[in-house]
Amino acid sequence: MSLLTNRVFQLIDTTLRGDATQMTRLPGGLYQTMLPATADASQVYGIYAQQTGLQDIQGRAGQTVMGRGMVTVQAIGPADQSPAIVLAADRMDALLNTLLGAAGGATVIRIVRNHELNYDELVRDTGVLYTHAGYVFEWWAQ
């Protein structure tokens, strides 16, 4: 993962954790990339993860002027908690879409929603159906 992607992750993490309403809607916690094996998946939790790697955007003279990439931010939980999952995903969108912020010193980051995610997943060994709801966000950073 690039340094810029890491800073985008920092901004997403601090933004979501800094919102009391959001964290109330994620009683299972907020995690980067995947749910730890020791975590409880019976409650609604949040995941943010890299969707594409860093791409450099170059100016006319060939110099790199900024970087861009995509991240997914989702709320996940048992499907019988779908209304709560959707509420958590809505809050993620409200907090992150068109967010302009900074992390890691002077890095300026703009985050914009690209498309939404909504899918179900049956975990065969437990028989539990999980719902994933969230968004793919595009980011630009310098």
Added chain:
Amino acid sequence: MASRVVVVFDDLPIVAERLHAAAAKLVRTAAINVEHRAKDFATASVDTGANRAAIYTVTHTESGYAGAAADAASLNPHAEMQSEEPRPEKDTSAVVHAGMNYAIYLEYGTVKMAAQPFMAPAAAAEQPNLQQALRKLAAELSA
């Protein structure tokens, strides 16, 4: 009495037709490139290879679905393909589809597994090439 002859050259329809055909060709090429890139990215998460084989392109006139389904089935007879993606109405559109029914879980992750994206990185990698090709086309038109 003065007379005059007026000759009108109206090349716009010809130019528009050529521009359209060139743009359609660029879109098709970009889609095929995205398919190849996605297959490269999907190599990171290969088990049977069925997911990789099931990535195909659909354009206005052609679909790689049948070949992809046959290849995927030969690699994993238990794998299930999703239904065929409809052909776009316009020849300046194309779709690259990850046809395997579990592709979404690889792309976006599961409760037990981190995402191993292969479609979004492929599209992102090809996007600058398509933009550059379209800019070149526009420059040639205005020259």
